[in-house]
Amino acid sequence: MHDLRFIRENPQAFDAGLTARGAEPAADRIVELDERRRALTTRLQEAQSRRNEASKAIGAAMGKGDTATAEALKAEVAELKTALPALESEERALGEELDGVLAALPNLPAEDVPLGADESENREVSRWGEQREFAFEPREHADLGPPLGLEFETGSAMSGARFTFLRGQMARLERALGQFMLDLQTGERGYTECIPPLLVRDEAAFGTGQLPKFADDLFRTTDGRWLIPTAEVSLTNSVRDRILEDLTQPIRLTALTPCFRSEAGAAGKDTRGYIRQHQFSKVELVTVCRPDDHEAEHAHMVRSAELVLEALELPYRKVLLCTGDMGATAKRTFDLEVWLPGQGAYREISSVSWCGDYQARRMNARYRPEGAKKTEFVHTLNGSGLAVGRTLVAVLENYQQEDGSVAVPAALRGYMGGVEVLTSTQNRSG
Structure with missing residues (x-):
């Protein structure tokens, strides 16, 4: 498996190593999948955090007798609970796709390894x-x-x-x-x-x-x-x-x-x-x-x-x-x-x-x-x-x-x- 940080920071060097091994360049696809997954992870974490905050706020609103706010918060929590599984599934699918790409790639050769086809x-x-x-x-x-x-x-x-x-x-x-x-x-x-x-x-x-x-x-x-x-x-x-x-x-x-x-x-x-x-x-x-x-x-x-x-x-x-x-x-x-x-x-x-x-x-x-x-x-x-x-x-x-x-x-x-x-x-x- 490969270091994602190295690929993000050295995409050309990574692709050059793959090319030397007879493999197709893959840095662009890996970086794109990684960025999508990281963005989705951020969205998921924000949604989970908001759900927890809203759930706590429901009790506070009801304690103050603010029924309208409590009902609005309940509706928001229900919507988040419905959306979260889809986000989790999408994040998992992206992670599996990224892992699949990485798992199929060969190791990068050391600098002293001679270039050659066979x-x-x-x-x-x-x-x-x-x-x-x-x-x-x-x-x-x-x-x-x-x-x-x-x-x-x-x-x-x-x-x-x-x-x-x-x-x-x-x-x-x-x-x-x-x-x-x-x-x-x-x-x-x-x-x-x-x-x-x-x-x-x-x-x-x-x-x-x-x-x-x-x-x-x-x-x-x-x-x-x-x-x-x-x-x-x-x-x-x-x-x-x-x-x-x-x-x-x-x-x-x-x-x-x-x-x-x-x-x-x-x-x-x-x-x-x-x-x-x-x-x-x-x-x-x-x-x-x-x-x-x-x-x-x-x-x-x-x-x-x-x-x-x-x-x-x-x-x-x-x-x-x-x-x-x-x-x-x-x-x-x-x-x-x-x-x-x-x-x-x-x-x-x-x-x-x-x-x-x-x-x-x-x-x-x-x-x-x-x-x-x-x-x-x-x-x-x-x-x-x-x-x-x-x-x-x-x-x-x-x-x-x-x-x-x-x-x-x-x-x-x-x-x-x-x-x-x-x-x-x-x-x-x-």
């Missing part, structure tokens, strides 16, 4: 790691995985496309990756582990920006709740409708959860393999902080995700997204893209965003600066630390051997019971 105009910031040289033609994970327990056909037979059944060592590898990521984030990076709800109400999905615009990307249950597309929704909403009295230290939260996405906007993309699924696991990172702390926290979160890739010795690059490729709630986003030798390409494995107070306004999440009476909106950040399934894909492709086996990264061997190599023979019992 991912081709993103800006590479850095690279880490050496791409492995293979003595054979590296295969994609979709070819490597099935003999090792990554069963695409089993999953699709019971649930349809974009569902996968993991068996034996593949199931253990996914569990090991998630546990390793959680241990790193909680043990070294200062995040508090949480187990949040996987089902949320409308207001929670609205608070982090999934509703109303992206309802088609979500799964809804028969009782009207939403399956979370990421733990960002649950973790960020943990401060919904709260005033935080002490925010001198940022609140850093993490969770390993299943995530559910309809992928309505990704028809035809990554239909083969484990890259884009309706159900997948992810370690989410969320930070709630004071506005002045957002730069340091964004850097901290990006680094937290990078450390997972470096510990697993997976080459990656960091990319600053352009205005046309960012998510709607973000002011600035860095993507980490891992190298997949089977595809011969870098693919996104983490997206880390600073959202400013955009989500906080939707959630009414505030804090009270030390020594101040007035509250301010918090800033929120979120990112993947990492997407577990995509990390599994990266391990398979980067650690593959010529015979189809896969070496286990050193950082994961303790989580795999000491297993150093994954082979097809380990899954024959399945």
Whole structure:
């Protein structure tokens, strides 16, 4: 959500930010709706005040025996009582229309975000790691995985496309990756582990920006709740409708959860393999902080995700997204893209965003600066630390051997019971 005062005072800057995001200018309409609503609110307050004054004056007039004045006042009060519901209804309708316009708009980009229409105009910031040289033609994970327990056909037979059944060592590898990521984030990076709800109400999905615009990307249950597309929704909403009295230290939260996405906007993309699924696991990172702390926290979160890739010795690059490729709630986003030798390409494995107070306004999440009476909106950040399934894909492709086996990264061997190599023979019992 956006700050109405900022829009009133900076309409051209606001529209310029929307234009950079590929949205139509909206300042004139917002200001016009806001002025009409404020004028109506004033009329309503004046009418309510006059009704109260007239009601009190009736008794005074009757006490003086001034029947004519009392009857006139009664008539005025009756007229006001009839008019007030209509004014209240009109004010409510204008407020809902204004809120609807604001709720559908994306966040404004930060000044350092490059202008661009799509991912081709993103800006590479850095690279880490050496791409492995293979003595054979590296295969994609979709070819490597099935003999090792990554069963695409089993999953699709019971649930349809974009569902996968993991068996034996593949199931253990996914569990090991998630546990390793959680241990790193909680043990070294200062995040508090949480187990949040996987089902949320409308207001929670609205608070982090999934509703109303992206309802088609979500799964809804028969009782009207939403399956979370990421733990960002649950973790960020943990401060919904709260005033935080002490925010001198940022609140850093993490969770390993299943995530559910309809992928309505990704028809035809990554239909083969484990890259884009309706159900997948992810370690989410969320930070709630004071506005002045957002730069340091964004850097901290990006680094937290990078450390997972470096510990697993997976080459990656960091990319600053352009205005046309960012998510709607973000002011600035860095993507980490891992190298997949089977595809011969870098693919996104983490997206880390600073959202400013955009989500906080939707959630009414505030804090009270030390020594101040007035509250301010918090800033929120979120990112993947990492997407577990995509990390599994990266391990398979980067650690593959010529015979189809896969070496286990050193950082994961303790989580795999000491297993150093994954082979097809380990899954024959399945």
